[in-house]
Amino acid sequence: MPSGAELLGACTVLLATSVWLIRRRLYPKPIPGIPHNPIASFLGDIPTLGETMKNGILSDFLHKCADEHGPIFQVLLGPASLVCIADPYEIEDIQLRGRSKLLDAAD
Numbered sequence: 001m002p003s004g005a006e007l008l009g010a011c012t013v014l015l016a017t018s019v020w021l022i023r024r025r026l027y028p029k030p031i032p033g034i035p036h037n038p039i040a041s042f043l044g045d046i047p048t049l050g051e052t053m054k055n056g057i058l059s060d061f062l063h064k065c066a067d068e069h070g071p072i073f074q075v076l077l078g079p080a081s082l083v084c085i086a087d088p089y090e091i092e093d094i095q096l097r098g099r100s101k102l103l104d105a106a107d
Contacts, residue, residue: 036081042078
């Protein structure tokens with residue numbers, strides 16, 4: 001029969017492993033090759049979006065990202081990524097050619 005200390009140690013290891021696995025699963029996974037804001041937490045850009053929605057509108061955040069990262073960038077919403085295209089010429093190119101080189105590189 002395990003002693004109290006052994007049981008406590010096993011529970012601690014199990015809890016630490018569980019927290020690590022859950023955090024790893026929830027942490028944002030950006031698409032390689034597409035620029036994004038630095039990852040500050042497992043929520044991604046959600047805290048910044050919340051601040052922007054209090055002080056203004058969503059387009060302010062998207063314009064800021066486009067100015068910093070260029071016409072194609074991604075917004076990290078928890079473990080999901082949202083690819084934004086801010087240039088009408090790039091949108092037309094993607095529609096006419098099917099996909100751009102940048103999006104193909106992300107695969």
